[in-house]
Amino acid sequence: MSASNPTPPGGPIVEGPLDPEHDATASLALEPDYVSRLTGLVVATTGESREVISPLNGAPLAHIPQSSDDDVAAAFAKARVAQEKWAATPVAERERILLKLHDLVLDRQDEILDLIVLESGKARKHAFDEPLHIALTARYYGRRSSKILDTERKLGVIPVLTRVELNHVPKGVVGIISPWNYPFTMALCDGIAAIAAGNAVVIKPDSQTMLSALLGAELLAEAGLPENLWTVVAGPGSEVGTSIIQRADYVCFTGSTSTGKLVAKQAAERLIGASLELGGKNPMLVLRDADIEKAAEGATRAVFSNSGQLCVSVERLFVDDHVYDRFVERFVARTQAMTLGATLGWENDMGTLISQAQVDTATAHVEDAVSKGARVLTGGKARPDLAPFFFEPTILEGVTPEMTCFGNETFGPVVSLYRFHSEEEAIERANDGEYGLNGSIYSRDTSRARRIARQIKCGTININEAFGATFASIDAPMGGMRESGQGRRQGVEGILRYTETQSVASQAVLRFAPQFGMSEQAYAKFMTASLRVLKSLGRA
Template sequence: MSSQHPRGGPLVDGPADPEHDPAASYGLDPGYVRRLTDRIVATSGETAATSSPLSGQPLAHVPQSTDGDVGEAFSRARRAQQEWTRRSLDERAAILLRLHDLVLHRQDEIIDLICWESGKARKHAFDEPLHIALTARYYARTAHDHLDTRRRLGVVPGLTRVEVNQVPKGVVGIISPWNYPFTMALCDGLPALLAGNAVVTKPDAQTMLSALLGAELLEEAGFPRDLWQVVAGPGSRVGTSIVQRADYVCFTGSTATGRLIATQCAERLVGCSLELGGKNPMLVLRDADVERAAEGAVRASFSNAGQLCVSMERLFVADQVYDRFVERFVSRTEAMTLGATLDWGTDMGSLISQAQLDTVTAHVEDAVARGARVLTGGRPRPDLGPYFYEPTILEGVSPQMACFGDETFGPVIALYRFHDEADAVARANDGDYGLNAAIYSQDGARAREIARHVRCGTVNVNEAFGATFASIDSPMGGMRQSGMGRRQGSEGILRYTESQTVATQRLIRFAPMYGMSDQTYAKVMNAQVRMMRKLGRP
């Protein structure tokens, strides 16, 4: 570990009482940890230990919630939501802008805690508070665009006034993952709050503290404390309990779990949005800038040690540039720095857990045993930390290998050569997933046209994933087995509302008037319909 302590917040300069408090032995302030964990609605008396991937040493004992605790969290949230929905949209938006400023002000503290819990490199942890600030500012500035009552066409011009309101659903259940513990804990909930909802959230057990810091910042910005409830525990117990009570469910995680949640929501006739797995493709076309593509491929493949839903695991390269690209890609990969540190300057950090390391190791070993070639990497690095694995480039991966179609979710990418672009697109579309893709070409118009044929929810041109992910005004989500629904943009906030149509009728009614017979009424209505057709009315 670096000998320097990052700036303020969760750290202490030395061990306080490691024998009685595991967090103290690792430099986390025990009082700071207790302050965060006190936000969890939990009465079971049980705790679960968490540890840092950087060294394997313990960080905290996290209180565990019962089914009754989840019920209590929803009761508190529902009471708070009734008052919250009466506040003006401008007041809610103003709190989001205060959150924007607060997150940027406390950025170093947030990044420190993310690094402790997830093991990622500091430059990748930096993306998280930045994304939350962007999300808060976007929805605050566009609140009226999404949520104001809107006029619609009435059937009788001038006599039928129709308005559509966006009514909050109530209490939203959010189940967030460990790979981006601050971003994913908050980003889906901010538009839910702006739309007038309350939130009950279950962050992943491995990264609870980052999510709890987010909850603290929400309250400090001005959101009522009971409006954002946090519970903790196994997904089979606590996650299921949330799905059974929520008015809408937002889940980010595995496709297998997503299917279960979709089924449970369908049984209750409540909506859900699911961002699930991926086996994301990157295409390097024959006219690509090889150096730019190689740089992008490194970020696309190895950001957060490949533990990113939108990172690339399949790389298709045109014959004409294949050899030059591979040389530059391998060279750039081998120049990466790995380390267990909270300081800037490291290119890649650790995997999150032993389970993640086991998956990555098994995929690479299986591929090599079946004939794949390792161009660089291919080894765990216990000298750096318990879960480190080298950034790995494979060539000659074939369908019988596990890493061909299964998501690795680690720093491993497979190279494939192609000659025909139509064939490359077909191979990119192969399989069940469709989350994110990238295309590198110096002909932007042609790349954008090719993108229309790639069956992914987001496609980046001459960028790995950042262009779409950071464009908060645009929807983000998966096709096929990569999920349903979208975060960000209008879709990211309207999913938390019900559309309510209110129509006011003036002067005439939709029934015979003035002694008119039913038959005459029908003729009059038909004449009006034909007239509207001639006038070009929708």
């Protein structure tokens, strides 16, 4: 990857006007020079390519060069050379590059939003979450990395005479396999922490959304990241993803639980670490003292942001029986009032799903539930009149355990409503199943909500908010419990996962063996007495 940028940024990337009121589906062809510039960043020599289409109208966007195993090997070889020099680069210089990235992302957010919407089909208002999250992440590690990675003093066994320091040593080359649902932020947020820690990155973004990830790579180069520290390869996960895992010093994967288990197995065979953010069947609890209007607004965002194609999206909504009817009335009304569309503009409250496979899953889940007695309160069907892969925001009532959508992740704009009669029942039902990624609680009594949160088996819990409070608080680690994954992104844990801890101890005067003519028995008595004294002094 070169830092050169042959085409000046900031101009339109789509042929035709980009007026927010313009019907984006009438003019979606990306400028050839723009596509060529981005696809040129892929390390690929096979001569093969894969077509990327826009879910807005099903039209081709680009042809992405495909990488071979030899291409992945070459990427890692160059990355290892670059990483050795990068590891010796002062952390302050790495931070400077990340702060430059922060500014570039904000400056070029219109271009970023256009590309995200074109590739993913999400509403522009939901696409904005991505440059926002990357700017927050770049600023956090651009300000905090030096402090987090600085050598730490630890307690020595003998006060004054034993000095112990803890170093954080980069692992080497990190392999990242990123998903399609948040193509810009997930292609960058994990890798930002990896390079801040002194590593190189080889990344395989999902084949459906390569362009957004490639734009991120271009921005990193423009921010000043040295060549070969961030390399993009392309191809099927079963081939190129496996090639990455076979060579990486650490693997970061975001995707389905089934694939995550395969990644974990392959990483374990090599005895390398892996962080995995996987599936979820996320619960929201609306307590009897909740502000119903705020809860209904939050539920609308929690369920339908990015058409439900969000790892922390709510798919199970538990409402106290005392307020259930009022809440459902407001939630259904808000859902039915949403503006649906597949355009580049800001007017849409919900966009389209990304592919026919996602439509098929949502359709199958709803049809199965209805056939077994569930009721559709609103939505429930595909809307090809809006876009090829559009599915209506859907609220189900009366979902029972024998229905597919009861415990299986839909990853679409479908939610099931449930009454509960006590908080103990709500907690038990929220913990039902094998997932544990995200949850939310609505209550005017935030202290009580926090106590309940501690009993829910989810890696993140939001109180009186859909998901943004934890997602946007970069100092707070984010990740799942149980089958929702392992490891954490964000915060101190999010950068230290890419380092090895190295303890260095120096010893003065006394050695850990008999001296001054002591016998082994006398030495043992001396050390025993010393331990008693240290305990009496309050030493750890």
